[in-house]
Amino acid sequence: MKLLTFINNGDYQLGVVTDQGVLDVASAVRDLPMLSGESIPLTVHEVIDGGDAAVEKLDQFTSQVLEMVSDDSSYLLDEVKLTLGPCVTHPNKIICVGLNYRKHAEETNAAIPQYPILFNKFNNTLTGHGDDIPLPKVTTKVDYEAELVIVIGKTAKYVAKEDALSHVFGYCNVNDLSARDLQMRTQQWLLGKSCDKFSPLGPYLVTADEIGNPNDLDVKCLVNGAVRQHSNTSDMIFYCDEIVSYISQHMTLVPGDIILTGTPEGVVLGYPEDKQVYLKDGDIVTIEIEKLGKLTNRMVTEN
Incomplete structure (x- = not known):
């Protein structure tokens, strides 16, 4: 199942991506109570928290709605016309893994x-596909980082590597934007990673069953249409199951937590200093990971 969050009157709303359009779940539940039966999850976190049972209910409800409405139904929205939010709106924790691709470490x-190598970001960094990203006044070296995100679906503590992926709800794209001058100012990276909107997330949250092996996915980053990063998650030093297991040995992971798994080679920081051209006003950055869609944002000068 492919989920997204869209903004309606200032509120985050749950959408299910279908071939006919994006199902506005809340509107359909409100107007078609005869189909609802047991409670249908109305937010992305209700789906995540409810696990397999919630996904099954939502899937059945979506199928029933599609069977009884036409393609021009008011419940089916045109994705292009939606303002999207982060596909996971309120994670309890945002955990990041640094230097997790061999070629990136080498470059x-x-x-x-x-x-x-673990560090964290905060909810102020979250935004959605299509939103403008302000380039902070305090930096001149904002870099892109295409990354796969793990979204936790079940509470995990002291989980063995063999069982780790059973605790994953799904996956999505993120651009782990990094102000390199701020990041390298001290030994702690947090400052350069936690500026506002530095973690655009989405456009979709895709359930794990549709992804298969997360350790073999094509990863790309494009800036103004030119490919800057092109790799595969198979180049990870620590694979997804290892990451979830390792983190769970030290802290309890809960449903809705997100883990940014690191970026491949091709970032601006990896170029010789005289060839480093950091992001500037008007640059369009697209993150594309196999099966997860395209996450695109424009960089703009901060007011």
């Missing part, structure tokens, strides 16, 4: 880590 002259 930045960094040692291959023996353990996952």
